Amino acid sequence: MHAIDGLMYGFGIAFLPHNLLFCFIGVLVGTLIGVLPGLGPAGALALLLPVTFGIAPSTAIIMLAGIYYGAMYGGSTTSILINIPGEAASVITCLDGYQMARKGRAGSALGMAAIASFIAGTVSLFGLLFLAPTFANFALEFSAPEFVSLILCGLVLVSFLGSGSRLKAFMMACMGLLLGTIGTDPIEGMDRFNFGITYLMDGAGLIPVIMGLFGVSEIFANLEEQQFRGILKEKIKNLWPTLQDWQDSTWPIIRGTVLGFFVGVIPGTNTVIASMMSYAVEKKVSKHPEKFGTGIIEGVAGPEAANNAGPSGAFIPLLSLGIPTNATMALLLASLMIHGITPGPFLITQSPDIFWSVIASMYIGNLMLLALNLPLVGLWVQVLKIPYTFFYPVILLFCLLGSYCVGTAIFDIAVMIFFGIVGFLMKKFAYESTPLILAFILGPMFEENFRRSLVLSFGSFRIFIERPISAVFLALATILLIVSVLPMFKKRRPAARSKWN
């Protein structure tokens, strides 16, 4: 389908009342999640996955996507007003945004953040719109070996680009793969590693593991922090940026959008990296770099654009190849799988309703968000005053329900608690959970394709190298692996200390 035809088709579905409703719910929840420190989009998606069980897959993705890019809008509010990022990617916005607020220019900062987010969000969608089908077409050539190399490359990238020890990240990826083997063997149907527990026959449940690893462990960690909610001083006055602001922000927004979009496509990156890079770029090209950090609009416009263009980029590998680029995308993938849909190059042709309606809904969602974030900013600020003590019990309840309701099994709650503790310990001991969850979700697909490849090649590993596309991915993965190992022979890479130590 041509992009424009597809988009029209998508709008037809996206404008259906229930899809509009869930889109709104998604972006609303996303904004809230963004505003409230302590819960990020990945956690929120995990929590709302169970809500999506009873609704159509396209509606589900519309809502979940809304949460993701919605959070990128909301995060800037607290960054600007009280110097606390509501969401990880907004940490950069704190730098100049808060300074602007202190100078009495909070309104302009908030306004420009929302506008930059909107422009980036909608423009980057065109990239998604035209590139995703292209990628998908390309991927139609893929067979088992290509998927193996692609997934391997993705996992290596995710581990490589993480913030802590790469060795540990690779180990977590391995662990995720191993966890994925629990259950029934995909090809022969043998029971594996389930110790006779019937509940494990389908594998360690995806939802309980995610709930535990992302939701519950996060709460345990947050319990330790003194939740400081800064007091807001002044009223927010003028939300509309000045003409000068517009002029200054034009190029940062353009650069931020392009940068964020392409960064988003790469597995292992996230919107934090995108916004950091944007800030660095703006500072470099600016005529007055020394002013960065004192409260200038470029420091807000660029990063905010970048973190909103990111999600559009991230959707490309997911929708066209079925490969998630980060934890949030992995959860979207999980949601599709739960609805019985296997994303991959065939998604466009087999489920065009999902593909096109999600993209169309993202336009609608961005519009809704513009409305939510400009006039309603004051409302979110009030919400901030609710103490964490009231929030986390509700979040835990959602986690419990979510885990239980999947299979109506108490055992799943036990799995959730177990992984909650595991996740908490992992934070303390400085292990990242993103590679684990990605590997866990992709493991079965990886293994199945791997074994199939070997059957195709009568046991020869050369099949992975002989096929050109596969060879390229493998080469990339090898280069990354070598680069990871190199520093061991030179200086030690400064050990990133875990936040929780």
Next chain:
Amino acid sequence: MKIYDLLSSLLWLVIGLAFLAGGVRMGLGPIHSPGAGYFPAVIGAILSLLSLGLFIKAALEKGPLSERHPFWKEADSWKKVSLVVGSLIFYMAFLEFLGYLATTVLFIFFLLKVVGKKSWPVSITMAVLVSLGSYALFKMALGVYLPKGLILG
């Protein structure tokens, strides 16, 4: 921290070896048709090697075994976390016995009153509100099955 790495790497080593052993037992199969045990065995082996590497890397690191930072950020955080873990286990144990409404009320109340140290009226009100509200949302609006138990359900 050095001690964390040393200890955890040993754990992963054991896990990796366990999967390796389990995989071998299940049968690796001929290479042109790998069996059920092939993948877990290979990945398990890789994990074991990596964890060995981590162990050696940590052991060779100069510096103290453990640094100034304590495991718990504040002295009594462990109490809070343990209480929450306890409440989760309670929920798991009693959900099907007491039913959704009762268990949820007790759960939320406990977290607000005991862990959060809020007052009686606030805790009770919130507990009831959250339970009823979530019941309405999940059971009535979304049609999710929630256990009926001893009390109302």
